[in-house]
Amino acid sequence: xxxxxxxxxxxxxxxxxxxTADGPKDDKGLGLGVIFFMVAFLICFLxxxxxxxxxxxxxxxxxxxxxxxxxxxxxxxxxxxHYLREDGTFAGLPNLESCMECxxxxxxxxxxDEAIFAQKYVAKEKEVPWLVYSKQPDxxxxxxxxxxxxxxxxxxxxxxxxxxxxSSRPYEENRLTGYSRDxxxxxxxxIKTNSWDRMKMDxxxxxxxxxxxxxxxxxxxxx
Amino acid sequence: xxxxxxxFLGLGLGAAAGVAVxxxxxxxxxxxxIWTQNWPWTPVPxxxxxxxxxxxxxxxxxxxxxxxxxxxxxxxKIEGDSDFPVNNGGACLHGIAGLQYLYDPARxxxxxRKKAGKFEAISWDEAIDLAAQKLxxxxxxxxxxxxxxxxxxxxGSVSKLFNRFMDAFGSPNAYAMPSLEANLAxxxxxxxxxxxxxxxxxxxxxxxxxxxxxxxxxxxxxxxCFKANASRKERHAELYxxxxxxxxxxxxxxRWIPINPGTEADLALGLCSVxxxxxxxxxxxxxxxxxxxTAVLASEYTPQKVEAIxxxxxxxxxxxxxxxxxxxxxxAVPGRGxxxxxxxxxxxxxxxxxxxxxxxxxKEGGAFVMPKADYLTFSEASMDEVAETGAGKEKLANxxxxxxxxxxxxxxxxxxxxxxxxxxxCYTLKTPERVKEAFKKVDFVxxxxxxxxxxxxxxxxxxxxxxxxxxxxxxxxxxGLAKQxxxxxxxxxxxxxxxxxxxxxxxxxxxxxxxxxxxxxxxxTYDEALEAAAEGIWDGLNEEGYAVISQGTPMESPATDxxxxxxxxxxxxxxxEGEFILMPIDNMxxxxxxxxxxxxxxxxxxxxxxxxxxxxxxxxxxxxxxKGLKDGGSAMLKTQVKxxxxxxxxxEGIMPGVIxxxxxxxxxxxxxxxxxxxxxxxxLIGPVIEPGSGLxxxxxxxxxxxxx
Numbered sequence: 001x002x003x004x005x006x007x008x009x010x011x012x013x014x015x016x017x018x019x020t021a022d023g024p025k026d027d028k029g030l031g032l033g034v035i036f037f038m039v040a041f042l043i044c045f046l047x048x049x050x051x052x053x054x055x056x057x058x059x060x061x062x063x064x065x066x067x068x069x070x071x072x073x074x075x076x077x078x079x080x081x082h083y084l085r086e087d088g089t090f091a092g093l094p095n096l097e098s099c100m101e102c103x104x105x106x107x108x109x110x111x112x113d114e115a116i117f118a119q120k121y122v123a124k125e126k127e128v129p130w131l132v133y134s135k136q137p138d139x140x141x142x143x144x145x146x147x148x149x150x151x152x153x154x155x156x157x158x159x160x161x162x163x164x165x166x167s168s169r170p171y172e173e174n175r176l177t178g179y180s181r182d183x184x185x186x187x188x189x190x191i192k193t194n195s196w197d198r199m200k201m202d203x204x205x206x207x208x209x210x211x212x213x214x215x216x217x218x219x220x221x222x223x
Numbered sequence: 224x225x226x227x228x229x230x231f232l233g234l235g236l237g238a239a240a241g242v243a244v245x246x247x248x249x250x251x252x253x254x255x256x257i258w259t260q261n262w263p264w265t266p267v268p269x270x271x272x273x274x275x276x277x278x279x280x281x282x283x284x285x286x287x288x289x290x291x292x293x294x295x296x297x298x299x300k301i302e303g304d305s306d307f308p309v310n311n312g313g314a315c316l317h318g319i320a321g322l323q324y325l326y327d328p329a330r331x332x333x334x335x336r337k338k339a340g341k342f343e344a345i346s347w348d349e350a351i352d353l354a355a356q357k358l359x360x361x362x363x364x365x366x367x368x369x370x371x372x373x374x375x376x377x378x379g380s381v382s383k384l385f386n387r388f389m390d391a392f393g394s395p396n397a398y399a400m401p402s403l404e405a406n407l408a409x410x411x412x413x414x415x416x417x418x419x420x421x422x423x424x425x426x427x428x429x430x431x432x433x434x435x436x437x438x439x440x441x442x443x444x445x446x447x448c449f450k451a452n453a454s455r456k457e458r459h460a461e462l463y464x465x466x467x468x469x470x471x472x473x474x475x476x477x478r479w480i481p482i483n484p485g486t487e488a489d490l491a492l493g494l495c496s497v498x499x500x501x502x503x504x505x506x507x508x509x510x511x512x513x514x515x516x517t518a519v520l521a522s523e524y525t526p527q528k529v530e531a532i533x534x535x536x537x538x539x540x541x542x543x544x545x546x547x548x549x550x551x552x553x554x555a556v557p558g559r560g561x562x563x564x565x566x567x568x569x570x571x572x573x574x575x576x577x578x579x580x581x582x583x584x585x586k587e588g589g590a591f592v593m594p595k596a597d598y599l600t601f602s603e604a605s606m607d608e609v610a611e612t613g614a615g616k617e618k619l620a621n622x623x624x625x626x627x628x629x630x631x632x633x634x635x636x637x638x639x640x641x642x643x644x645x646x647x648x649c650y651t652l653k654t655p656e657r658v659k660e661a662f663k664k665v666d667f668v669x670x671x672x673x674x675x676x677x678x679x680x681x682x683x684x685x686x687x688x689x690x691x692x693x694x695x696x697x698x699x700x701x702x703g704l705a706k707q708x709x710x711x712x713x714x715x716x717x718x719x720x721x722x723x724x725x726x727x728x729x730x731x732x733x734x735x736x737x738x739x740x741x742x743x744x745x746x747x748t749y750d751e752a753l754e755a756a757a758e759g760i761w762d763g764l765n766e767e768g769y770a771v772i773s774q775g776t777p778m779e780s781p782a783t784d785x786x787x788x789x790x791x792x793x794x795x796x797x798x799x800e801g802e803f804i805l806m807p808i809d810n811m812x813x814x815x816x817x818x819x820x821x822x823x824x825x826x827x828x829x830x831x832x833x834x835x836x837x838x839x840x841x842x843x844x845x846x847x848x849x850k851g852l853k854d855g856g857s858a859m860l861k862t863q864v865k866x867x868x869x870x871x872x873x874x875e876g877i878m879p880g881v882i883x884x885x886x887x888x889x890x891x892x893x894x895x896x897x898x899x900x901x902x903x904x905x906x907l908i909g910p911v912i913e914p915g916s917g918l919x920x921x922x923x924x925x926x927x928x929x930x931x
Contacts, residue, residue, distance in 0.1 A: 032226065033233030040237030048245020056250070089273055137260060138267050177257040184253075188246045 053188045057172040057181050063128050064116040065167050072163045074102075078155050090144035096127050131171035133182040134159060134199060141223040151211070160196035271295035277304050277768045279698040279710030280318045281691045282818050284376065284404055285309070285444035286700035286708060287318055288769060291692070291715045298322055298692060298716050303446065308771060309700055309708050310446035317814060318446075320823035324690050325719050327821075329674045329894040331687035332720035342685070347723070347731070350686055355735035357667045358392070361639050362736075367393030367613030371638040371665070373623055375400050375645030375817055378699045380599055380753050381726045384744075385644055388729055390604040391743035392736075393613030396638065398623040400646045400817070401919065403443060403562035404701035408595065409916060410557070410571040414579070414788075415592045415781045421575065423556050424705040424776075425451035428588035429460040430550035432543075434487040434574050435559025438462070438472045440811045442562050443703035461550075463543070465490060465535075466559070467806065468841065468883055469876025480543070481878050484804050485797060485922045486533040487559060488570035490540065491577050492788075493529030494555075496520035497544035498580050504548075505582025508782035512789035516576075519791045534878075548581055552588030555581075559922065560809035562703070563816070564651070564886070567913045567920035569792040579783040585776060592781040596699050596707040596772040599756040605739040621917025624910050627652060630661035640667040644688075644725055647817040649677040650890065650903065653910040653921055654864055671725040676819065676892050686732075687722040694724040695750050697757060697764070707772040709757075711764050724749045798911055799863035801925030805882045807904045808841070813887035820887060822896030831872050832885050838901030839872035841883035842928070847871055850928060857931040860884075862907045862924045868931055869902065882926055 075081065081094045091098075105122045107114040121128050136142060147153045155163070172181035184190060185198035192198045195207070205215035242248060271294045280287045280301075288307020292300040301321045305312035324330075334350035335342040345353075361370055372389050374382045377399045389397045399405055404420065411419035425431060425438070425448060436442045438452050452475065455462060464476035465487060473479040482490060498504045499517050526537035535543075547553050557574035558566060575590065583589035606614065619637055620626040627648070630637055641662070649658050659681050662668055668682035673690050688694075692715040700708045723731075726749030733744035746752040754761055760770040797804050807815075812828050814820045825833075832839055840860060842852065852858050854873040859866055860882065869884070877883050888901030911921040 033229040036230045036233035037237035037240075040234045041241040042237075044238045044241025045245045046241075048242055048247035052245070052247045052250070056254070085273075087273075087275070137257065139260065174254060176251075176254040178261055179257065184250070188250060190246070190249070 049188065056175060058175055059170045059172055060131055061170055062131055062168040063120075064113040065111075066113070067111070067167065068163050068165045070166070078163055082155075084145050084148065088143070088145035088149075093130055093132065096121060096125065099128075131173075131180070133162075133171060133180045135180060136183070136199065137179070139222055141221055157195050158199065160194065268299065269294055269297065276713070276715055277306075278692070278715050279307075279712040279768070280314075280321060281696065281698045281712055282317050282321060282324075283441070283445065283814070283816065284402065284700070284702040285315070285446060286698050286702075286704075286710050287314060287444070287446050288710055289314065289318060289321070293715075296716075298325075304768075307710065307769060308706065308774075309444055309704065309710070311450060313446040313450055315445050315449075316812060316824050316827060317821065320821035321692060323821040323823055324673070324818070325692055325716070327674060327894060328896070329676065329892050329898075330720060331672060331675050331679065331685050331722070334687060334721075335685045337683045347686075347721070350684060351728075351731045351735050354669055354684055354686070354732050358640055358732075359736060362392065362609050365609065365612075366639065367609055368396060368616040368619075369637065369639040370394040370396065371619075371626070371641040372397040373400065373641065373643045373646045373648055374398075376402055376404060376701065378404065378596075378701050380697050380756055381644070381724075381729075381749070383599055383601060383756075384726055384729055384749070384752065385642065387601060387604050387743060388642075388733060388740070390614065391606060391610060391733070391740045393606065393610030395614055395616060395618045396626070398620070398626055400623055400648065400651065401564050401566070402701075403558055403703060406558060406562060406566050406568075406571050406918070407703060409568055409918075410575050411592055413568060413572055414575055414783050414785075416784070418594055418597075419592050419781070420595045420701075421703065422591040422593060422705040422707070423554055423703050424588050424591060425554070425556070426454065426705070428552050428554040429458065430547065430553035431455075431460065431462045432547055432553060432555045432577075433462065433464050433466075433472065433476070434491060434555065434557050434570070435464075435466045436472070436556040436562060437470060437560050437809050437811075438464075438556075439475060440471055440560065440809050442556075442558060442560070442809075444700055445811065447704055463546075467878045467881050468808065469874075470808070471811070474876070480535060480539070483532070483534040483878070484806050484881055485795065487557075488567065488573040488794065489524065489529055489532045490535055491555065491557075491570070491573035492520060492524040493526055493533070493535075493540045494544045494547060495573070495577050495580050496524040496529070497526060497541050498548055498577075501544070501548075503544070504580040507579070507582055507584070507780055509579065509785065510782050511784035512786045515789035516785040519789060523791060547577070552583075552586070553581060554578060554583055554589050556703075558703075560807070560886070561815065565807065565920060565922035567795050567918055567922075568787075568916035569794065569913065569920075572788055572792075576783070576785070576788050584783070585778075585780050587776050591705050591777050593707065593773055593777050596701075596709065598699075598709055598760050598770070598772055599697075600758070601756050604743040607739040610739060621915075622912075622919070623648060624652060624919035625912055625917045627658050627661045628910070628912065630664055631657055633664075636664055636666065638665050640669070641665045642669050642671070643678055643682065644671040645817055647672075647676050647678045649681050651816060651905065653905050653908045653919055655903065655905055671728060673722065674819070674892070674894075676817075677890070680892060686725070686728045687720065688725045688728070689718045689722040692716055693718040693722065695753065696724070696726075697753060706774040708769055709760065709764060709772060710769045713768070726752065792913075792915070795911055795913060795920040795922070797923045797925050798909060798921065799925045801862065801927040803846070803880050803882050803926050803928060804923050805840075805860065805862060805884060805904075805907060805926035806923040807886040807908070808883040810885050810887070813885055815887035819890050819892075819894070819897050822894075825897050825900065833888060833901050834870060836900050837868075837870045838884065838888055839870045840928075841872050841874040841877045843877050843879040843881070844873040844875060846879045846881075847873055851930050852928065858928050859931045860907070860926060860928050862909075862926045864909050864924070865907050867902045867907065882928060 209215045287310035288304030290304045303312045303314035407421045462476040463478045464473040465480045466473045467484040526540045530537040555577045557571045578590040662681045669684045670679045670682035672679040673688045696712045698710040764770040852871045884904045889903030890898040908924045910919040913920040
């Protein structure tokens, strides 16, 4: 046996000894691994659940507060402002001209918000840049007429009791997609309790399946 | 405590597991897919106020009312107008894709002149000056008759203005491209006298005997035909299709009668013969040579003789004649395919004679002989001495095809300048190479085209035309409809490029020429000219978007002159040598006329017709196998004019010995979505001019095919 080989053998023997000698330490190491695992797991899990939504969404305020309850009390329904045109298309958010059917450039009430509306928009003939909670991607074709007129659905089913709100909640914009948080739903898991909690494709499909027995074809909504 | 490798492993695994079971991954996957959809270079339609404006489509002679959906004034969609009396809400695929023509890559964006073989952009002023100077020279030389004109049709105010320009200029050489409406007018003129046309009451007829007319393949006013055909079942109306090929119309018909290609006229005469022989004809106003005609039928068109020509059994011919005579409201319809190209007066007249003998003229569900819709009144054009002399000269030819023949044959230039409007003769006429050669002999060709098509490429000056969505124009229905309607195409959007209504360009040109020509075009704009000319119906036309000139059954039964048919005009047989007959096929999805199909329409063509850039020809499997051709395999198709490489499509529904090739492919201009696909069937066929009528009656050509 040469010197080198001897050395080598000794070396490896050393290692073996060490290994045997560190036997109990190794057990401890495994325990530490488990602790590290659990800590990392918890941190990542909790941040994914609690911190991630905070990072994902930015909060924006509407140009001024809008009191739906006040307006529905005056007009009695949603359709006065959010109406279907004669040809069946949905007019969406009322434009300044529609608001002006009731409002003048002098506030009708005494709220600060109405004053902002009158000064900033009516007086300057500028459209209010409302942030739309329910805006869907452009590739989605949605007919309000088919749902409201034909299927007789209530606005609430998809939009929730927004007509009863007295103030505009902040608009949470997904930093990645640019869409409102309302589309995915408040719950980051995507779990919903009410039909209006989410507005994703699966939610449309689910309701269609229930009501029509078929979840629909791609081209019905993607045109 | 010692932090070792395993601890790190634990940390990593823990983090991974933590993320995996947190909602972050699922959510991020979903969001990133949406993020990719919102990349800034993805085109997003603008949101805004939605409006609908009414207009009329003039892509084909159909005259369909359309409703243009706009967002913030920008047209985004074309739909059929449900109030329009021709199409009642229907629309065809070419019409709904009309917007694509606005932004077509081949659009001529500004006036262009050809210098040393290349086009260069010039201003409108320069272009008009150039044209006025060139045309002025011709008049100066005292040969105004050497100005030629080719228009798509003779109807409508823009075509009439072009013809007026020719009058004022002093040239009789104005020609229109072959069209169903021209064929029907010629037939009516031959059989029933000048100034008439023929319409077919398909929506009320209970027995339509179609001599190859592609009722659902673009014949006549396509959408009106689809609608009439669609209501057939509930009306208990029958359709018999006489066709060498199981076309869509034949497949949809109650009976398909296969016939040797090009012998439709002979079958019609055979049916006439049976009616006369069995005394089943209706003695109406049948004048001029009925006896001679009867004698011709008795000797030349007995069922046995017709069987030998057409391949339809004599017994079947008799049965068919009986069925036609016994039906309550039968009508015979001429014009195979779209009825515009490869047609003979003999065939049109033979079919119309059948209608006349069966007493089906001006009866509900029959063929209406009616005066041409004459709603435009222009004053006489002013003519100076030069114009009077030129106009007095004899016309060079009877038809555009004859003109091209003469231009090709003549050594000296017969035509010094040529105006082309709404026509693409260098593509749609037979053997376009020959047409291009003839064009080269013309010193100065002016094209009023919206697109840099084959003819525009062969011209010296292009005065770019606004498309039908960018201009006002009257659109008369002229394609075999039983009612006569004029629609008003309105400006749906301001011209996208530096183009003008050809009417306006012509007025500018006339004014630049000065003298009596300018006097004849005294209007400031084309819109003014139209309003003045259509004065009688203008209010209604402008308000409703259309005016109905005549509707319902005409009152009086017209007289029929049999002199032409009694002369037993010679049949047109496919020319040249070859075992087979190559026959163009009309397909609803492909336009064969001046305006090429839109990219959208081309996308809808079956890969049994166009596979990649290869055209497929239809061959009966029996014929194909005898030649060793495999389904989908390549083949060389050869005619005396040209040979091309094609692919083979086995079709049980085409008669043995016949090869079918779709019309409307093989465009060669700068539109990658439409051009460079397949072969132009006209490249393979030589013209056969029918004596007398001047029509190019070549419905096909002898051909041979072999494995490539």
